[in-house]
Amino acid sequence: MLFSMANQSLHYHNRLILQNLTLSINAGEKVAIIGASGAGKSTLLKSLREQHSKDLAWCPQQPGLVPMLSCHHNIYMGQLENHHFLTNLRQLVLPSKPVKAAIYNVAQELEIEQQLKQASAALSGGQAQRCSIARAIYSQKDILLADEPLSALDFIQAQKVLRSLCQHFPTLVISLHNVELAINQCQRIIALKDGRILFDKPSSQVSPSDLTLVYN
DSSP: OOEEEEEEEEEETTEEEEEEEEEEEOTTOEEEEEOSTTSSHHHHHHHHHHHSTTSSEEEOSSOOOOTTSBHHHHHHGGGGGGSOHHHHHHHHHSOOHHHHHHHHHHHHHTTOGGGTTSBGGGSOHHHHHHHHHHHHHHTTOSEEEEESTTTTSOHHHHHHHHHHHHHHOSEEEEEOSOHHHHHHHOSEEEEEETTEEEEEEEGGGOOHHHHHHHHO
Protein backbone atom coordinates (compact mmCIF):
# COMPACT_ATOMS: atom_id res chain seq x y z
CA MET A 1 0.00 0.00 0.00
CA LEU A 2 1.47 3.36 -1.08
CA PHE A 3 -1.03 5.82 0.39
CA SER A 4 -3.50 5.40 3.20
CA MET A 5 -5.81 7.50 5.38
CA ALA A 6 -8.07 6.39 8.20
CA ASN A 7 -10.80 8.74 9.46
CA GLN A 8 -8.53 11.68 8.71
CA SER A 9 -9.51 15.35 8.49
CA LEU A 10 -7.62 17.83 6.32
CA HIS A 11 -7.40 21.58 6.82
CA TYR A 12 -6.24 24.53 4.75
CA HIS A 13 -5.35 27.76 6.57
CA ASN A 14 -7.08 26.42 9.69
CA ARG A 15 -10.28 25.77 7.74
CA LEU A 16 -11.69 22.24 7.64
CA ILE A 17 -11.74 21.09 4.00
CA LEU A 18 -12.21 17.31 4.15
CA GLN A 19 -13.30 15.12 7.03
CA ASN A 20 -13.48 11.43 7.92
CA LEU A 21 -11.32 10.42 4.96
CA THR A 22 -10.62 6.71 4.73
CA LEU A 23 -8.88 5.44 1.62
CA SER A 24 -5.93 3.44 0.38
CA ILE A 25 -4.09 3.49 -2.94
CA ASN A 26 -1.85 0.63 -4.02
CA ALA A 27 1.12 0.56 -6.37
CA GLY A 28 0.04 0.16 -9.98
CA GLU A 29 -3.28 1.99 -9.66
CA LYS A 30 -4.42 4.79 -11.97
CA VAL A 31 -6.72 6.98 -9.88
CA ALA A 32 -8.64 10.11 -10.88
CA ILE A 33 -9.99 12.52 -8.27
CA ILE A 34 -13.05 14.46 -9.41
CA GLY A 35 -15.31 17.07 -7.86
CA ALA A 36 -16.51 20.62 -8.31
CA SER A 37 -14.12 23.54 -7.77
CA GLY A 38 -13.40 23.88 -4.07
CA ALA A 39 -14.30 20.27 -3.29
CA GLY A 40 -10.85 19.62 -1.80
CA LYS A 41 -9.01 17.87 -4.64
CA SER A 42 -5.83 19.94 -4.21
CA THR A 43 -5.91 19.52 -0.43
CA LEU A 44 -6.19 15.74 -0.77
CA LEU A 45 -3.35 15.54 -3.28
CA LYS A 46 -1.05 17.66 -1.12
CA SER A 47 -1.74 15.41 1.85
CA LEU A 48 -0.97 12.32 -0.21
CA ARG A 49 2.24 13.97 -1.40
CA GLU A 50 3.43 14.40 2.17
CA GLN A 51 3.39 10.62 2.60
CA HIS A 52 5.97 10.01 -0.18
CA SER A 53 7.41 13.41 -1.07
CA LYS A 54 10.81 12.10 -2.18
CA ASP A 55 9.58 9.09 -4.12
CA LEU A 56 7.21 10.70 -6.58
CA ALA A 57 6.87 13.25 -9.36
CA TRP A 58 4.61 16.21 -8.64
CA CYS A 59 2.67 18.37 -11.07
CA PRO A 60 0.98 21.29 -9.25
CA GLN A 61 -1.88 23.36 -10.68
CA GLN A 62 0.55 26.14 -11.53
CA PRO A 63 3.43 24.72 -13.62
CA GLY A 64 6.05 26.21 -11.30
CA LEU A 65 8.61 26.83 -14.05
CA VAL A 66 11.62 29.11 -13.63
CA PRO A 67 10.68 32.02 -15.95
CA MET A 68 14.16 32.98 -17.15
CA LEU A 69 15.26 29.41 -17.87
CA SER A 70 14.54 27.67 -21.14
CA CYS A 71 11.99 24.92 -21.54
CA HIS A 72 14.93 22.50 -21.88
CA HIS A 73 16.42 23.57 -18.55
CA ASN A 74 13.07 23.44 -16.78
CA ILE A 75 12.59 19.87 -17.97
CA TYR A 76 16.13 18.97 -16.83
CA MET A 77 15.17 20.11 -13.33
CA GLY A 78 13.19 16.89 -13.02
CA GLN A 79 16.48 15.11 -12.33
CA LEU A 80 18.23 17.90 -10.43
CA GLU A 81 18.20 15.95 -7.17
CA ASN A 82 19.87 12.93 -8.80
CA HIS A 83 23.17 14.66 -9.55
CA HIS A 84 25.95 16.55 -7.84
CA PHE A 85 25.76 20.34 -7.89
CA LEU A 86 28.73 20.61 -10.27
CA THR A 87 27.16 18.11 -12.66
CA ASN A 88 23.94 20.11 -12.70
CA LEU A 89 25.83 23.34 -13.25
CA ARG A 90 27.70 21.82 -16.19
CA GLN A 91 24.47 20.52 -17.71
CA LEU A 92 22.87 23.95 -17.39
CA VAL A 93 25.80 25.64 -19.13
CA LEU A 94 26.65 22.96 -21.69
CA PRO A 95 24.16 20.06 -21.84
CA SER A 96 25.63 16.72 -22.84
CA LYS A 97 24.37 14.93 -25.96
CA PRO A 98 22.65 12.11 -24.03
CA VAL A 99 20.81 14.61 -21.83
CA LYS A 100 19.80 16.74 -24.81
CA ALA A 101 18.53 13.66 -26.64
CA ALA A 102 16.54 12.39 -23.64
CA ILE A 103 14.91 15.77 -23.06
CA TYR A 104 14.18 16.19 -26.77
CA ASN A 105 12.44 12.81 -26.86
CA VAL A 106 10.17 13.70 -23.96
CA ALA A 107 9.43 17.13 -25.45
CA GLN A 108 8.67 15.60 -28.84
CA GLU A 109 6.23 13.16 -27.26
CA LEU A 110 4.37 16.14 -25.76
CA GLU A 111 4.70 18.23 -28.95
CA ILE A 112 6.82 21.01 -27.41
CA GLU A 113 10.16 20.18 -29.04
CA GLN A 114 10.02 23.48 -30.96
CA GLN A 115 9.86 25.38 -27.67
CA LEU A 116 12.91 23.80 -25.98
CA LYS A 117 15.09 26.88 -26.43
CA GLN A 118 12.40 29.36 -25.43
CA ALA A 119 12.36 30.89 -21.97
CA SER A 120 9.46 29.46 -20.03
CA ALA A 121 8.10 32.99 -19.55
CA ALA A 122 7.41 33.05 -23.32
CA LEU A 123 5.41 29.81 -23.34
CA SER A 124 1.64 29.73 -23.72
CA GLY A 125 -0.42 28.28 -20.88
CA GLY A 126 -0.75 24.93 -22.62
CA GLN A 127 2.95 24.80 -23.49
CA ALA A 128 3.89 25.65 -19.91
CA GLN A 129 1.70 22.83 -18.62
CA ARG A 130 3.29 20.38 -21.03
CA CYS A 131 6.76 21.59 -19.99
CA SER A 132 5.83 20.89 -16.37
CA ILE A 133 4.56 17.44 -17.37
CA ALA A 134 7.75 16.79 -19.35
CA ARG A 135 9.76 17.67 -16.23
CA ALA A 136 7.76 15.10 -14.26
CA ILE A 137 8.25 12.42 -16.92
CA TYR A 138 11.99 13.19 -17.14
CA SER A 139 12.31 12.63 -13.39
CA GLN A 140 11.77 8.90 -14.13
CA LYS A 141 9.81 8.32 -10.94
CA ASP A 142 7.31 5.48 -10.63
CA ILE A 143 4.60 7.56 -8.97
CA LEU A 144 2.90 10.73 -10.22
CA LEU A 145 0.63 13.07 -8.29
CA ALA A 146 -0.86 15.74 -10.54
CA ASP A 147 -3.28 18.56 -9.73
CA GLU A 148 -5.30 19.56 -12.81
CA PRO A 149 -2.25 19.30 -15.11
CA LEU A 150 -4.37 19.34 -18.29
CA SER A 151 -6.61 22.34 -17.62
CA ALA A 152 -5.02 24.53 -20.35
CA LEU A 153 -5.15 21.82 -23.04
CA ASP A 154 -7.92 21.09 -25.50
CA PHE A 155 -9.59 17.68 -25.32
CA ILE A 156 -7.45 16.05 -28.03
CA GLN A 157 -4.18 17.32 -26.49
CA ALA A 158 -5.32 16.36 -23.01
CA GLN A 159 -6.20 12.87 -24.17
CA LYS A 160 -2.74 12.38 -25.70
CA VAL A 161 -0.92 13.77 -22.68
CA LEU A 162 -2.91 11.72 -20.18
CA ARG A 163 -2.23 8.61 -22.24
CA SER A 164 1.50 9.41 -22.10
CA LEU A 165 1.35 9.90 -18.35
CA CYS A 166 -0.39 6.57 -17.87
CA GLN A 167 2.34 4.90 -19.93
CA HIS A 168 5.25 6.52 -18.07
CA PHE A 169 3.98 6.21 -14.49
CA PRO A 170 2.99 2.80 -13.12
CA THR A 171 1.09 4.59 -10.33
CA LEU A 172 -0.83 7.77 -11.02
CA VAL A 173 -3.17 9.90 -8.91
CA ILE A 174 -4.54 12.89 -10.78
CA SER A 175 -7.30 15.44 -10.27
CA LEU A 176 -9.34 16.20 -13.37
CA HIS A 177 -12.27 18.40 -14.32
CA ASN A 178 -12.83 16.40 -17.49
CA VAL A 179 -14.79 13.39 -16.29
CA GLU A 180 -14.75 11.71 -19.70
CA LEU A 181 -10.95 11.66 -19.66
CA ALA A 182 -10.93 10.39 -16.09
CA ILE A 183 -13.24 7.48 -16.83
CA ASN A 184 -11.57 6.55 -20.11
CA GLN A 185 -7.96 6.63 -18.90
CA CYS A 186 -8.08 5.80 -15.17
CA GLN A 187 -9.13 2.59 -13.47
CA ARG A 188 -10.61 4.16 -10.36
CA ILE A 189 -12.57 7.32 -9.57
CA ILE A 190 -12.65 9.08 -6.22
CA ALA A 191 -15.38 11.76 -6.10
CA LEU A 192 -15.35 14.54 -3.48
CA LYS A 193 -18.33 16.60 -2.37
CA ASP A 194 -19.35 18.54 0.72
CA GLY A 195 -16.07 17.83 2.48
CA ARG A 196 -16.27 14.06 2.10
CA ILE A 197 -15.68 11.19 -0.31
CA LEU A 198 -18.96 10.87 -2.18
CA PHE A 199 -17.90 7.63 -3.83
CA ASP A 200 -14.78 5.61 -4.57
CA LYS A 201 -15.29 2.98 -7.24
CA PRO A 202 -13.88 1.45 -10.45
CA SER A 203 -14.35 3.79 -13.40
CA SER A 204 -16.34 1.08 -15.21
CA GLN A 205 -18.98 1.31 -12.47
CA VAL A 206 -19.43 5.09 -12.51
CA SER A 207 -22.89 5.92 -13.83
CA PRO A 208 -24.39 9.15 -15.18
CA SER A 209 -26.46 9.42 -12.00
CA ASP A 210 -23.24 9.24 -9.95
CA LEU A 211 -21.84 12.18 -11.88
CA THR A 212 -25.06 14.15 -11.45
CA LEU A 213 -24.65 13.79 -7.70
CA VAL A 214 -21.05 15.05 -7.91
CA TYR A 215 -21.74 18.25 -9.81
CA ASN A 216 -25.30 19.16 -8.77
